[in-house]
Amino acid sequence: MSPVLDIAVRHRLGDFLLDAALTSEGRLTALFGASGSGKTSLVNVVSGLIRPEAGHVRIEGETLVDTERGIFLPKHRRRIGYVFQEARLFPHLTVRQNLLFGHWFVPRAVRKPAELDKVLELLGIGHLLQRRPGALSGGEKQRVAIGRALLAEPRLLLMDEPLAALDEARKAEILPYIERLRDETRIPIVYVSHALAEVARLATTVAIVEDGRIAACGPTADILSRPDLAARPGAPEASSLLTGEVVGFDEAFGLARLQTRAGPVLVARSALQAGQKLKLRILASDVMLSLEPPADISALNVLPGRISEIGERTGTGGSIVHLRLVCGEALVAARLTARSVEALGLAPGKAVHAVIKSVSVETA
Amino acid sequence: MNHWLSPEEWTAVRLSLIVATTAMIASLPLGLVVALLLARGRFWGKSLLDAIVHMPLILPPVVTGYLLLIGFGRRGPIGQFFYDWFGIVLSFRWTGAALACAVMGFPLMVRAIRLSIEAVDRRLEDAAGTLGANPLWVFLVVTLPLCLPGIIAGMILCFAKAMGEFGATITFVSNIPGETQTLPSAIYTFTQVPGGDAGAMRLTLISIAISVTALFLSELMARMVGRRIAVE
Numbered sequence: 001m002s003p004v005l006d007i008a009v010r011h012r013l014g015d016f017l018l019d020a021a022l023t024s025e026g027r028l029t030a031l032f033g034a035s036g037s038g039k040t041s042l043v044n045v046v047s048g049l050i051r052p053e054a055g056h057v058r059i060e061g062e063t064l065v066d067t068e069r070g071i072f073l074p075k076h077r078r079r080i081g082y083v084f085q086e087a088r089l090f091p092h093l094t095v096r097q098n099l100l101f102g103h104w105f106v107p108r109a110v111r112k113p114a115e116l117d118k119v120l121e122l123l124g125i126g127h128l129l130q131r132r133p134g135a136l137s138g139g140e141k142q143r144v145a146i147g148r149a150l151l152a153e154p155r156l157l158l159m160d161e162p163l164a165a166l167d168e169a170r171k172a173e174i175l176p177y178i179e180r181l182r183d184e185t186r187i188p189i190v191y192v193s194h195a196l197a198e199v200a201r202l203a204t205t206v207a208i209v210e211d212g213r214i215a216a217c218g219p220t221a222d223i224l225s226r227p228d229l230a231a232r233p234g235a236p237e238a239s240s241l242l243t244g245e246v247v248g249f250d251e252a253f254g255l256a257r258l259q260t261r262a263g264p265v266l267v268a269r270s271a272l273q274a275g276q277k278l279k280l281r282i283l284a285s286d287v288m289l290s291l292e293p294p295a296d297i298s299a300l301n302v303l304p305g306r307i308s309e310i311g312e313r314t315g316t317g318g319s320i321v322h323l324r325l326v327c328g329e330a331l332v333a334a335r336l337t338a339r340s341v342e343a344l345g346l347a348p349g350k351a352v353h354a355v356i357k358s359v360s361v362e363t364a
Numbered sequence: 365m366n367h368w369l370s371p372e373e374w375t376a377v378r379l380s381l382i383v384a385t386t387a388m389i390a391s392l393p394l395g396l397v398v399a400l401l402l403a404r405g406r407f408w409g410k411s412l413l414d415a416i417v418h419m420p421l422i423l424p425p426v427v428t429g430y431l432l433l434i435g436f437g438r439r440g441p442i443g444q445f446f447y448d449w450f451g452i453v454l455s456f457r458w459t460g461a462a463l464a465c466a467v468m469g470f471p472l473m474v475r476a477i478r479l480s481i482e483a484v485d486r487r488l489e490d491a492a493g494t495l496g497a498n499p500l501w502v503f504l505v506v507t508l509p510l511c512l513p514g515i516i517a518g519m520i521l522c523f524a525k526a527m528g529e530f531g532a533t534i535t536f537v538s539n540i541p542g543e544t545q546t547l548p549s550a551i552y553t554f555t556q557v558p559g560g561d562a563g564a565m566r567l568t569l570i571s572i573a574i575s576v577t578a579l580f581l582s583e584l585m586a587r588m589v590g591r592r593i594a595v596e
Contacts, residue, residue, distance in 0.1 A: 074493075076493045076496050088485075092509045101492070101495050102496050104496075105495060149495070152495050
């Protein structure tokens with residue numbers, strides 16, 4: 001089977017050279033990178049807003065662009081749903097007309113009856129139908145924009161920083177809808193972001209974009225914990241991603257016991273339900289390593305594991321080292337001083353215990 | 365009305381309205397195309413087209429009228445073509461008055477429409493494209509509705525200019541009562557005869573009333589459209 005995404009393009013925009021190649025099998029592929037790294041240019045190539053000088057774009061085996069074979073499908077025939085950073089709803093149309101805009105242009109041969117009700121329910125926008133975009137909040141606009149793209153029956157959904165223009169409360173309002181989109185529809189998603197938290201929560205595959213190139217591409221948990229990527233200047237801190245299922249509670253202290261592939265983890269209970277699945281993210285700097293199982297320590301989580309990788313020394317004066325361990329079946333990233341690495345005599349293959357405070361575990 | 369205005373005056377009012385309306389409607393399609401070309405087109409000779417369109421605005425109206433007379437008169441190259449192929453005579457007919465008014469109002473109409481097209485957010489057009497609309501549909505369902513206020517403004521400006529056109533009209537088609545004597549020509553005629561002041565004043569008042577009504581209507585329409593496309 002062909003990969004969901006198969007892109008290799010070269011395109012010059014003024015002084016900027018986009019020279020990116022990636023393939024992805026992910027249901028939600030995140031393009032992650034700083035502003036100006038070329039993420040938006042790349043999705044514009046995929047959507048047909050930019051015609052690349054050379055290269056190809058294939059989606060699930062279907063060629064949209066291939067300069068060698070002289071193929072360039074114009075944007076209106078690509079059937080790619082594009083959710084822009086600034087919603088871009090049509091101000092002269094009602095929400096309902098905006099939503100059905102793309103459906104109208106779906107070729108008759110492939111057109112299915114509009115699943116308006118399903119999309120309204122999925123995005124929680126049923127009460128907005130008769131309004132005009134001018135009367136919507138930022139979060140509502142963005143959800144309508146997502147619905148509009150979905151109803152065009154796209155073969156791929158592009159989301160270019162759909163949350164960047166929103167405040168934290170609005171972001172929190174939309175994130176669950178994007179998760180449902182990822183899990184409940186068959187449409188693969190390409191999600192552009194420079195916010196690590198969003199990427200960690202949503203992405204199944206991550207491509208790191210840097211100066212118009214793809215610096216790395218792979219499964220999210222792998223990419224985010226890689227020592228060599230974390231060591232690059234300006235890179236966000238490495239982190240471990242775990243999926244946990246709530247298996248029990250410590251009622252007296254308000255804690256929840258989670259089963260993860262790295263072992264059992266205790267976190268603050270908050271509003272968790274038994275059986276609920278959730279994502280955990282642990283920053284590398286919040287992980288301590290110990291050679292012996294620590295006794296009399298306040299941290300509640302001790303995960304036995306083995307060191308798999310030790311990165312180069314980085315930071316000013318080479319004081320920092322990024323490491324990666326395998327705990328159970330999961331990858332755990334740790335960030336230590338070079339001195340500690342030396343003092344403990346850490347080396348690949350060595351058995352260690354990762355010590356993590358429950359309050360350092362971010363849940364989403 | 366008929367007690368207040370003499371039949372001749374009434375004829376001049378009616379003729380003016382017909383001439384101005386014809387000029388406005390007839391120049392709209394070409395005005396749209398030219399405005400679109402000037403706003404969006406990238407082609408050789410664009411500044412030349414721009415200059416030609418604006419010519420009637422800067423030339424003395426009499427000069428424009430005289431050029432029309434040379435070009436569109438019965439013996440003129442274009443006038444002869446129109447007569448031979450379509451049987452249309454322009455010189456010294458009301459149709460000629462409409463042509464003169466259309467030519468004079470054209471730059472105003474193009475200007476208004478062009479500005480409104482330039483103000484349309486191209487990113488909305490891109491969005492429509494990714495939703496499957498081909499360029500023609502994008503123009504029809506996104507660009508055109510969004511610049512509707514500008515189109516209305518352009519039409520009203522053209523109409524108002526046509527109502528007031530004097531120099532080019534009188535030069536091209538003269539001042540024939542019942543055929544080419546529009547409101548301004550009629551007022552002019554009244555001022556040239558002894559005791560014509562009352563008539564001139566009556567027509568002046570009517571002229572003011574029509575202009576104010578046109579302005580009011582355009583405001584009303586622009587507001588109706590504007591409310592529908594309130595900017596995000």
